[in-house]
Amino acid sequence: MTDAAIPPGKPTPAAGAERTDRLRAGLKRRYAREGRFKLYGLLAIGVAVGFLLLLLGRIFDQGHTAFYAHTLTVPVYMDPARIDQAYPQGTNFEQLVAEQQLARLGIADDEQGTQSTAMRGLFSSELKFVAADLIRDRPALIGETVPIPAPLSDDADLYFKGEISRDTPADQRRLSDQQLAWLDGMKADGMVTSHFNSALFTKGDSTEPELAGVLGAVVGSALMLLVTALIALPLGVGAALYLEEFAPKGRITNLIEVNINNLAAVPSIIYGLLGLALFINWMHLPRASPLVGGLVLALMALPTIIIATRSSLKAVPPSIREAALAMGASKTQTLFHHTLPLAMPGVMTGAIISMAHALGETAPLLLIGMVSFVPGIPAGLSEPTGALPSLIYIWENASERAFHERTAAAIMVLLAFMIVMNAAAVLLRRRFERRW
Known part of the structure; x- marks a missing residue:
């Protein structure tokens, strides 16, 4: 018995199978292109998110230290001979505190005042306003020894934040080895404390970084x-x-x-x-x-x-x-x-x-x-x-x-x-x- 004749124009089983294989291959390539397109989109999003996280991380790493500051609590003898009771703001509290700190450490100042100048460099100029406000509000403190929370200078504050290192050559940093030794000693004595830097949000701009706010x-x-x-x-x-x-x-x-x-x-x-x-x-x-x-x-x-x-x-x-x-x-x-x-x-x-x-x-x-x-x-x-x-x-x-x-x-x-x-x-x- 012979096979039935295939009508003209009708594809043979072999041709139909070949056509099906081509359609499947085309669908496979189409799905592959779609998968690659999705992968490219995910890669683009990943790169964008990575750069964003890198930017935000860099900003946070550099700026988070500005949200806290250090204060040095020092005992200060309010010498009646050196404090102007009528106008406390005119008293040189910075020099007074520097001299008393040197005396506490047993360091004698020279004629040029080199040691006291170096000690004053550890304190912010805000110190005189803190002491003057204290005397103005409580004049009875004159003649007594009073603990004063003295704001540190920007360089001293950066040292405690780890931004200034001893390994840096002395000619490339603004704090000398002696000043760093003083700061280490004060911290060992428990005189240095860290706190939230409220001045950043409560003050305006200033030429001194430790006093500048937004x-x-x-x-x-x-x-x-x-x-x-x-x-x-x-x-x-x-x-x-x-x-x-x-x-x-x-x-x-x-x-x-x-x-x-x-x-x-x-x-x-x-x-x-x-x-x-x-x-x-x-x-x-x-x-x-x-x-x-x-x-x-x-x-x-x-x-x-x-x-x-x-x-x-x-x-x-x-x-x-x-x-x-x-x-x-x-x-x-x-x-x-x-x-x-x-x-x-x-x-x-x-x-x-x-x-x-x-x-x-x-x-x-x-x-x-x-x-x-x-x-x-x-x-x-x-x-x-x-x-x-x-x-x-x-x-x-x-x-x-x-x-x-x-x-x-x-x-x-x-x-x-x-x-x-x-x-x-x-x-x-x-x-x-x-x-x-």
């Missing part, structure tokens, strides 16, 4: 963000509402939209040049003030707020508008009673992100004068002040080594503010977002 810069940044929010939010949201809901579509509207999108990509330093020319040179507003800084940051934040608000309005379904209009509501009522409330999560998210972006800007602030040393805490919008980004720039360029750890600490404070603001944006979106 409070002035934090207040300056807060005042600038207040001005930015008061100007950029109403103008940005209002412009977006008009362009999206009321403006007639035409060449002028298209031109405005293109320019807004372009302004969002303009480098921030250009806004600094604009603020310098417009607000300082032409309007003669006070240089390096929160008012000028807030105006410059408001100009920079406006395009982002407008774009984010328009995107949120577009995300509201047209049926919401149509239903409101069908019920007799006017276009304005429809916008403010229905469309805008539903778009508010996106509007608030865009506003917070734009504020966080403005908080971290440095270039425009440098051009309007916020690069100079400004001690104290600003009390108004027209007073000279600093900001966290400019303070970081100033401290990083300082010659004293102790400013470098405070630079990293200020970066950590700035990152904390930005993380809080971005987290607030995410929470607001998740809390009020509606899925259509």
